[in-house]
Amino acid sequence: MSSYLELSARQRIPHIFDAGSFEEFLPPSARVVSPHLAQLDAPVSFDDGVIVGRGLLDGRVVFGAAQEGGFMGGAVGEVHGAKLVGMLRRAVDEGAHAVLLLLESGGVRLHEANAGLIAVSEVMRAILDVRAAGIPVVALVGGANGCFGGMGITARCANAVVMSEEGRLAMSGPEVIETAHGVEEFDARDRALVWRTTGGKHRYLLGDCQALVADDTDAFRQAAIAAIAAAQASEVPLSLAELLAEQDMLARRLRDFGGQIEPMEVWRALGVPDPKAIPMLEADAFVALADNYRAGTGAGGR
Template sequence: MISYAECSARERLALIVDTGSFHEWLPPALKLTSPHLAQLGVPSSFDDGVAIGRAQLAGQPVFVAAQEGQFMGGGVGEVHGAKLVGLLRRALRDRPRAVLLLAESGGVRLHEANAGLIAVSEVMRAVLDVRAAGIPVIVLIGGSGGCFGGMGIVARCADHIVMSDIGRLAMSGPEVIEASHGVEEFDSRDRALVWRTTGGKHRWLTGDCDVLVEDDVIAFRTAAISALGATRPVTLDALEAEHARLSARLAFDGAEATALWSSLGVGAAERIPDLDVAGVLALGAP
């Protein structure tokens, strides 16, 4: 077993796609860096924190992107976002079997403010365009930095989400919630609380991710292969069903994830934090 969380972005790509099949666009030698960071005197990265390109997955052509959480928390800036948008728009032209996004990001890069916000909005639009064209977008979340902010929204725009039990997905990160509303509202240092409310188990139980896997690169690869070609059309009926599900969640009058799981019909909800992935899956989807 190779830990997905402990791998870098390029290590994940190399292990998930077919061996030796990844061809990177805008590779490190081009040194495509953010002009905004340079103006602020902030160190930049040769790829602006994301690798994009084409590859094969189980012999099928795919487009892939992997965010590097070790560079500015995987934050999206102008160049970072433009690379993602370019990949997605090229998918509309070349029509690969799927687009894989290995997401690890805290959201918009605050150093680039509006440029980052615009970039995320363009990525969301491009994801929906690709889905509308019948090309599935598959998001893998298992990095130690999680998937938050604008990238959390991007992930929920995709056809399929695969998460590990240590992956995290939310709109606002724990530190952001604590800074905005106080430690009484959300203690970001309480790791058990953080994972109960943003972790992979919680997201699978509440229907926010499609597949829950161990922290294992091969498990992610297997789940991605299973999702190839399985599109999920964006229809009015699907959107209304999603809104009804979210409305029911908003109506929940409680503060603990375990109580929410119980309200969804999950048995022995209090045991879930201590269960491994196999144990959680054995409970069945609510």
């Protein structure tokens, strides 16, 4: 067993893709760095914090990217985003079996604000183009920095999201919410609250992620393979009808849970008999329980 959480982006790739199969595009030797950071005398990384390329996953050609949380928290800048967009477009051109995104990001770099924001919007468009071409996109979220800001939205553009309990997924990070609205709105120092609100278990119960796994690289690999197969089998087209269905789901969520101020209250509203037990359950035991109460399914479904 190898902890996904504790590995760097470069260490995760050989655990997820078939051994020795990953070919990196624009590796560090290409020295493609952010021009904005250099102008600000800020540290640069020779891969600009993201690895992109192509490899095999269970013997099939899969394009992929892995964000490095150790460099500026995986934040997106102009070059970082351009590498993601280029990889996604090449996946369409070469008819990839699927695209796999190993996401770990705090959002957009403040150093490159406008360029980073544009980059994230281009990444989202490219993901939707990949899906429109009939190629599944699966996002893995299990890094220490979570997946926030623009990349939090980007993850939800994928066909499926795979998370661990330790992974976190949201639009705004806890510190951002506290800074903007005060500690009364959200106490970022309350780590248990942070994980209850943004962590994998809550996201799985709400239906924001399609698989929850233990913090284990092989579990992530197997879940990615299964998610790709499920996306191909479902043959759900990327269409206006699908978008409207998603919007209807969000409207129901606001109606059913908008008055709740704590995740455990949401879990209770879903029908979970003992919400306080949820944080203590191991991944397999949690999934066995949660599948009876997830939003849209089971006894507590809407």
